[in-house]
Amino acid sequence: MRGDGKIVVLSGGVGGAKLVHGLAQVIPPERLVVVVNTGDDFKHLGLRICPDLDTVTYTLAGLADPKRGWGRANETWNFMAALKQLGAEDWFNLGDRDLALHVQRMQRLAQGESLTEVTAGICRNLGISSALLPMSNDPVATIVETPDGPLAFQHYFVRDRCLPNVTGFRFDGIDRARANPALLHLFADCVVSAVIIAPSNPYVSVDPILALAEFRSALDAFCGPIVAVSPIIGRKAIRGPAAKMMQEMGVPPTVIGIAAHYQGTIDGLVIDKTDHAQADEVIQQRIDVRVEQTVMHTLEDRVMLARACLEFAGVLIRKGVR
Amino acid sequence: MRGDGKIVVLSGGVGGAKLVHGLAQVIPPERLVVVVNTGDDFKHLGLRICPDLDTVTYTLAGLADPKRGWGRANETWNFMAALKQLGAEDWFNLGDRDLALHVQRMQRLAQGESLTEVTAGICRNLGISSALLPMSNDPVATIVETPDGPLAFQHYFVRDRCLPNVTGFRFDGIDRARANPALLHLFADCVVSAVIIAPSNPYVSVDPILALAEFRSALDAFCGPIVAVSPIIGRKAIRGPAAKMMQEMGVPPTVIGIAAHYQGTIDGLVIDKTDHAQADEVIQQRIDVRVEQTVMHTLEDRVMLARACLEFAGVLIRKGVR
Numbered sequence: 001m002r003g004d005g006k007i008v009v010l011s012g013g014v015g016g017a018k019l020v021h022g023l024a025q026v027i028p029p030e031r032l033v034v035v036v037n038t039g040d041d042f043k044h045l046g047l048r049i050c051p052d053l054d055t056v057t058y059t060l061a062g063l064a065d066p067k068r069g070w071g072r073a074n075e076t077w078n079f080m081a082a083l084k085q086l087g088a089e090d091w092f093n094l095g096d097r098d099l100a101l102h103v104q105r106m107q108r109l110a111q112g113e114s115l116t117e118v119t120a121g122i123c124r125n126l127g128i129s130s131a132l133l134p135m136s137n138d139p140v141a142t143i144v145e146t147p148d149g150p151l152a153f154q155h156y157f158v159r160d161r162c163l164p165n166v167t168g169f170r171f172d173g174i175d176r177a178r179a180n181p182a183l184l185h186l187f188a189d190c191v192v193s194a195v196i197i198a199p200s201n202p203y204v205s206v207d208p209i210l211a212l213a214e215f216r217s218a219l220d221a222f223c224g225p226i227v228a229v230s231p232i233i234g235r236k237a238i239r240g241p242a243a244k245m246m247q248e249m250g251v252p253p254t255v256i257g258i259a260a261h262y263q264g265t266i267d268g269l270v271i272d273k274t275d276h277a278q279a280d281e282v283i284q285q286r287i288d289v290r291v292e293q294t295v296m297h298t299l300e301d302r303v304m305l306a307r308a309c310l311e312f313a314g315v316l317i318r319k320g321v322r
Numbered sequence: 323m324r325g326d327g328k329i330v331v332l333s334g335g336v337g338g339a340k341l342v343h344g345l346a347q348v349i350p351p352e353r354l355v356v357v358v359n360t361g362d363d364f365k366h367l368g369l370r371i372c373p374d375l376d377t378v379t380y381t382l383a384g385l386a387d388p389k390r391g392w393g394r395a396n397e398t399w400n401f402m403a404a405l406k407q408l409g410a411e412d413w414f415n416l417g418d419r420d421l422a423l424h425v426q427r428m429q430r431l432a433q434g435e436s437l438t439e440v441t442a443g444i445c446r447n448l449g450i451s452s453a454l455l456p457m458s459n460d461p462v463a464t465i466v467e468t469p470d471g472p473l474a475f476q477h478y479f480v481r482d483r484c485l486p487n488v489t490g491f492r493f494d495g496i497d498r499a500r501a502n503p504a505l506l507h508l509f510a511d512c513v514v515s516a517v518i519i520a521p522s523n524p525y526v527s528v529d530p531i532l533a534l535a536e537f538r539s540a541l542d543a544f545c546g547p548i549v550a551v552s553p554i555i556g557r558k559a560i561r562g563p564a565a566k567m568m569q570e571m572g573v574p575p576t577v578i579g580i581a582a583h584y585q586g587t588i589d590g591l592v593i594d595k596t597d598h599a600q601a602d603e604v605i606q607q608r609i610d611v612r613v614e615q616t617v618m619h620t621l622e623d624r625v626m627l628a629r630a631c632l633e634f635a636g637v638l639i640r641k642g643v644r
């Protein structure tokens with residue numbers, strides 16, 4: 001792999017953020033470009049909430065809560081308590097410290113800044129030097145289709161705790177949404193060495209990014225390797241509803257199911273040691289496999305997986321996958 | 323005084339809120355109408371902040387911080403700490419609990435509710451049954467004139483800690499602002515028994531209300547008593563820059579100065595025992611005087627002053643002041 005090219009990572013929230021954090025430890029900040037899903041974004045209490053962007057931001061800034069999977073460490077909840085007293089909707093928790101980010105984002109967006117500019121400003125102030133790019137500056141809303149009708153993503157995910165059965169997904173606004181121009185420039189300028197799809201939910205974290213037509217075209221024309229890390233380990237997702245969704249969609253919740261989902265997009269799939277027996281079936285789908293420990297409990301785990309992804313991409317370049 | 327008429331109180335923040343709180347203890351909630359200054363309101367961090375409305379609201383709801391004079395008791399400040407970390411303006415403190423009110427107000431205003439409707443909704447949820455009426459639903463901005471140019475009120479008051487010399491005031495938007503229709507209706511329907519001007523800053527808390535042309539006309543046509551409580555006690559204001567402003571404007575910071583300021587508007591002035599020697603000079607200005615303890619340390623003090631104001635208004639009705 002070219003030593004100075006950009007590593008573009010497609011990421012959702014928790015799992016993606018962990019791998020991004022690992023990558024940030026092993027490559028110089030100017031080489032790391034994180035493209036973050038904004039399909040989960042929604043307007044709540046008049047604020048623009050960007051759950052995936054926030055999780056990646058807090059993780060890279062070292063501010064993320066280590067257990068909760070979202071929001072900031074050492075958080076307090078007095079805003080929520082007062083909001084409840086005022087009779088407002090309180091199904092979506094916003095911590096007192098976390099709120100500063102949402103209020104600032106709302107203010108800057110209202111002043112005409114793009115989401116990319118707002119995010120860059122926040123990153124600067126939190127000491128993050130890598131590029132965090134929202135997948136688009138335009139609104140895209142992930143809708144979860146259920147037998148009882150469509151649900152806005154956060155209603156499905158938070159309010160209804162992922163309980164409804166899933167029959168499909170759509171991304172409202174995707175046809176009008178332009179992929180982040182800064183991202184497209186990187187591909188147009190041929191400065192991207194590899195694309196890594198983080199171990200995020202394929203349906204609701206990665207697919208919205210891949211559904212942006214201009215980005216899809218850029219990926220189709222891209223001649224470097226595209227590597228994904230399976231979010232499924234031993235028929236389960238570490239966190240979130242990916243496995244449940246796969247089952248409900250009639251897809252086996254395995255690395256084979258993940259490979260099938262990304263077939264035609266990826267050149268390589270990193271799977272966990274637990275799933276090594278399924279490597280051959282993935283390879284039959286013309287996808288290279290690398291077996292690693294993909295569970296990330298510690299910072300060391302994150303770094304090891306990041307290195308493995310980079311090495312794997314390097315191997316694929318030398319093999320001339322494309 | 324007619325036993326069932328409305329008592330309309332014109333109020334700013336702290337001092338006004340205390341008297342309003344006293345009145346709320348002694349007359350039924352449906353008789354109490356509080357008209358609150360909104361000239362101090364400003365947009366900050368994209369939120370609409372209404373300092374006087376909030377202080378009156380929190381005081382009536384029993385949530386006000388007893389010492390600080392603004393905001394809520396048992397407050398935490400983690401939002402502010404995080405905001406500072408994000409490099410945002412942090413000269414105006416917003417507590418974590420307090421923020422719930424500002425966020426909800428912003429959301430409701432954005433949805434097209436008037437400030438009066440938003441305030442009524444908040445009051446309902448906090449168990450306040452008296453009517454809290456913002457003086458206007460339209461924006462009015464108090465500007466403090468200084469030798470170095472004009473200052474937005476909160477810049478003068480909070481950011482610059484009232485240090486600049488004051489040469490005058492203006493109320494931007496006052497010509498276009500309509501007085502609160504609900505307030506005008508009360509006068510049109512002749513259901514007001516008396517008007518009480520709370521011990522608030524005459525220049526920046528009461529004058530903006532009196533400067534609303536329609537309300538001024540309603541007061542001019544009103545045939546009941548208008549009673550003010552002096553915010554000046556022994557050449558000082560209990561809180562805030564009233565005395566300093568009077569001196570800088572060349573007005574003696576005394577109850578005589580207050581009487582002169584309100585001459586032509588009020589029929590009676592309640593002054594503190596400390597200032598009893600100046601009663602005659604006030605009476606020479608054709609303003610009746612009642613001497614009371616006007617300092618309100620305890621809830622009992624608030625109630626006593628409230629009763630005194632009501633009795634005084636009753637006496638003036640019987641004397642047929644108008």
